[in-house]
Amino acid sequence: MTRTVIVTGAARGIGLTTTAQFVDQGWQVAxxxxxxxxxxxxxxxxxxxxxxxxDVxxxxxxxxMMQAVIAWAGRLDALVNNAGVADFGPIEQTSFERWRTVMATNLDGVFLCSQAAIPHLKDRAGSIVNIASISGLRASTLRVAYGTSxxxxxxxxxxxxxxxxxxxIRANCVAPGPVRTKLAMAVHTQEIIDAYHDSIPLNRYGSEDEIAAAITFLASPAASYITGQCLAADGGFDTTGVGLPALRSDNK
Ligand SMILES: NC(=O)c1ccc[n+]([C@@H]2O[C@H](COP(=O)([O-])OP(=O)(O)OC[C@H]3O[C@@H](n4cnc5c(N)ncnc54)[C@H](O)[C@@H]3O)[C@@H](O)[C@H]2O)c1
Structure with a gap:
């Protein structure tokens, strides 16, 4: 029987590209x-x-959903908790409803899907890959709900x-840097895009394929001794602090 993975938020963006990479690598994807x-x-x-x-x-x-996936595939080897929503706003203007909307998908969804998957993952020594964000590694303006989730x-x-x-069962996390998906483009103004370019050592956004490569690696047996890790696929954003843009402009 073919190795089976659940990818949430698979209709577009990072989830859809991750689906395609899993299929290329011989998995079947729910x-x-x-x-x-x-x-x-x-x-x-x-x-x-x-x-x-x-709705996760x-x-x-x-x-x-979990019962339907098992009825279809007969097994579950991995779960990718990728479904997410972004809502950027200042602390004082983030209503409880907006806060809950972000938490419901980004945090509750990961908890619920993982809990439902555990009995099936146990059978296969399977793995979980959760999708976080650089906004979960470093705090930033307007990300009170998103970053905290x-x-x-x-x-x-x-x-x-x-x-x-x-x-x-292994559990790991990928923290993507900015990728030009519908989610990001809804909240990234040109000013934010420029600021990211300045703050990222590789000086650019990532691609869906670059994030999916990290996800499929962590889900695969190639990562069989890796668990509890957070892999930032972020062009180096998390490694840098104050000074990068200033040093860059000195060099220009
Ligand atoms: N794009 C970025 O710059 C970026 C950066 C860091 C982290 N991420 C994270 O990567 C993940 C994928 O983001 P993306 O950029 O591909 O977004 P996207 O908006 O392109 O795709 C997200 C998908 O998730 C689905 N979804 C949302 N809420 C759901 C729910 N409650 N139940 C089921 N499906 C739901 C949407 O319908 C959509 O198809 C998210 O967790 C996001 O927070 C994205």
Whole structure:
């Protein structure tokens, strides 16, 4: 039977590219998204995939989805918790509703999908890859909800690694830097784009393929002794501090 992975938020962006890389590497992919039409379009004509519409923040829907995936595939080897929403705003103007909307998908969704997957991952010494963000590694303006949700995902990953290691289940995290997806472009102004270029040693945004490569590596048996880690796929953003833009302009 073919190795099976669940990828949430698979209708577009990083999740869709991750799906394609898994299929290229011989996996079959359960593509999960709450956007039914976009998911159907994304899955159409693709070999080795099956689409399952599900809102990862809804506990009942997640359980139904998990049963449907197991009924289809008969096994689960990996879970990629990629579904995410971004909402940037100042602390004082972030209503509780906006805060909850971000937490519901970015944090509750990771908790719920992982919990539903554990019994099946136990059978295969499987692995979990959670998608955080550089905004979870370093605080930044306007990211009170988004950044906090992603910092929590990084800790949740360590928690999963600590508790699930005895079943042979690995849990790791990828913290992407900026990628020009629909999510990012909805909140990145030209000013933000320029600031990122200045602050990233590689001086550019990443691509979906570059993030997906980190995700598929951590999910695969090639990473069999790696657990509890957060891999920043961020062009070096997390390594730098004050001074990079100033030093760059000195060199110009
Ligand atoms: N693009 C970036 O710059 C960037 C940077 C760091 C981290 N990330 C993270 O990468 C992940 C993927 O982001 P992306 O840029 O590809 O975004 P995207 O908006 O292009 O895709 C996200 C997908 O998730 C789905 N989704 C959202 N909420 C959902 C829910 N509750 N249930 C099911 N599906 C849901 C959306 O319908 C969409 O198809 C997110 O977790 C995001 O926070 C992105």
């Amino acid at each position: 593509m999960i998204d709450r956007d039914e039409d976009a998911l159907a379009d994304a899955a159409e004509g693709r070999d080795g995939v099956r689409a399952f519409t599900c 923040s809804d506990p009942d829907a997640v359980n139904v 992603k910092a929590a995902v990084i800790h949740l990953t360590q928690q999963q690694a600590a508790e699930l290691g005895e079943y042979g």
